[in-house]
Amino acid sequence: EAGVAQSPRYKIIEKRQSVAFWCNPISGHATLYWYQQILGQGPKLLIQFQNNGVVDDSQLPKDRFSAERLKGVDSTLKIQPAKLEDSAVYLCASSLDVTGHGYTFGSGTRLTVV
């Protein structure tokens, strides 16, 4: 089974620039998550999709972050404009359901804002 694919692996941008990350979940997984992991901390949920509908975006900074999941498959996460504190690894995960081992993470995109 192919894993969760993310791109790019690394991105360096200047503050106030915009950036986008892409995620392709495991085939057939209805639920998709974007997590932010700041260095030395655990992952924090930004947004959760069920198919192409948003289930939870309570911790998404909506003034600068946006996300979409077209046709209930791939997803993109965008930051515009970026701030220094957005430097982190952005992890995408998908699941059939969340019981047991159904929650699979990608390798993440490491964003550095300078």
Add this chain to the structure above:
Amino acid sequence: EDQVTQSPEALRLQEGESSSLNCSYTVSGLRGLFWYRQDPGKGPEFLFTLYSAGEEKEKERLKATLTKKESFLHITAPKPEDSATYLCAVQAKGGSEKLVFGKGTKLTVNP
């Protein structure tokens, strides 16, 4: 608000030296407690899910246990390849299925 606290932040062991990692949690109603392993530059990799107090699960040198307030990850006779950051997360009943993570314990096993 659901919270997870892991200790210690970092742990250095000699190969073969057994120890335990702690995960204390507060949650409105526990649906499940998850343990993940994270290697540098990679996403978290699932290890275990525990659902109720008294439950135990094992995988090779790892054993996870659960009480009403905390979980332990016991590492028996660790090897250098067990070096990684171990993350604990809780999932509450009701609402979304999000996981709330702790900051992790960075384990280093020296040969």
